[in-house]
Amino acid sequence: xxxxxxxxxxxxKRTGEKVFLECVQDMDHENMFWYxxxxxxxxxxxxxxxxxxxKEKGDIPEGYSVSREKKxxxxxxxESASTNQTSMYLCASSLxxxxxxxxxxxxxxxxxGPGTRLTVL
Amino acid sequence: KQEVxxxxxxxxxxxxxxxxxxxxxxxxxxxxxxxxxQDPGKGLTSLLLIQSSQREQTSGRLNxxxxxxxxxxTLYIAASQPGDSATYLCAVSLSGGSNYKLTFGKGTLxxxxx
Numbered sequence: 001x002x003x004x005x006x007x008x009x010x011x012x013k014r015t016g017e018k019v020f021l022e023c024v025q026d027m028d029h030e031n032m033f034w035y036x037x038x039x040x041x042x043x044x045x046x047x048x049x050x051x052x053x054x055k056e057k058g059d060i061p062e063g064y065s066v067s068r069e070k071k072x073x074x075x076x077x078x079e080s081a082s083t084n085q086t087s088m089y090l091c092a093s094s095l096x097x098x099x100x101x102x103x104x105x106x107x108x109x110x111x112x113g114p115g116t117r118l119t120v121l
Numbered sequence: 122k123q124e125v126x127x128x129x130x131x132x133x134x135x136x137x138x139x140x141x142x143x144x145x146x147x148x149x150x151x152x153x154x155x156x157x158x159q160d161p162g163k164g165l166t167s168l169l170l171i172q173s174s175q176r177e178q179t180s181g182r183l184n185x186x187x188x189x190x191x192x193x194x195t196l197y198i199a200a201s202q203p204g205d206s207a208t209y210l211c212a213v214s215l216s217g218g219s220n221y222k223l224t225f226g227k228g229t230l231x232x233x234x235x
Contacts, residue, residue, distance in 0.1 A: 004164075031221050043210075043225040050221070058222075090164055094221065108153055108214060110223060112165040 003027070004113035006091055012119045019078040021116050023091030032074035033092040033110065034058075034066065043090065049074055081120045089116045123148045125213055127226035134201055135234050142196040142229045144211035149189050152214040155223065156185050156196050159208045168209075169196070173216065201233045 007022035023032065034046040045058030047066040055066050063085060067075040078085055091113040124147045134140050153172045157165040169178045169185040177186040184197040194211060208230050212223040
């Protein structure tokens, strides 16, 4: 089974602090994602990475940056945390493409971590 | 821009009932559609994934169907149990270069009463 883990379940930070959220997956997936989830707004993509050191902005990248130095690890960085970044943060991973020895039926399937509930005071 | 709608937003049923959750999307050029379950305060658990060339997928008491031309998918849950209580989300990816990107609906909150 795919396992996606996130470094913290709950985090409380102060306005202006630099915050690191870590995500690790153990299935050798190329793609990794960071989302935030807010009531009434649903899940929104912050950043996406399709390979080591490669990244693409999602729908709401402002105020965030990311780092992918190793294939299994994808970090989300809040350079200067603000109260409007209080949210549930979810990491996910998926295969880059259909691999011959994998089931076509599972191509592109995203697997999520348990989430980090971040509160910025 | 792809939009995904889930109706109803909330559903409450007695235990044992069969039920259907609905998902509609505006752009039929999808790569695949995925159904997820989310328990309160937790991450998403993948339930079923349907490729654009498929009509349905089954896993245990769950059956998901896809009608790409009409922009609809349904998730059928047979013989519901209190443990099925959760929020169910559907998400679609578009065909083409951005097929990694999922667009999510806002979910249906299901409560199964004992």
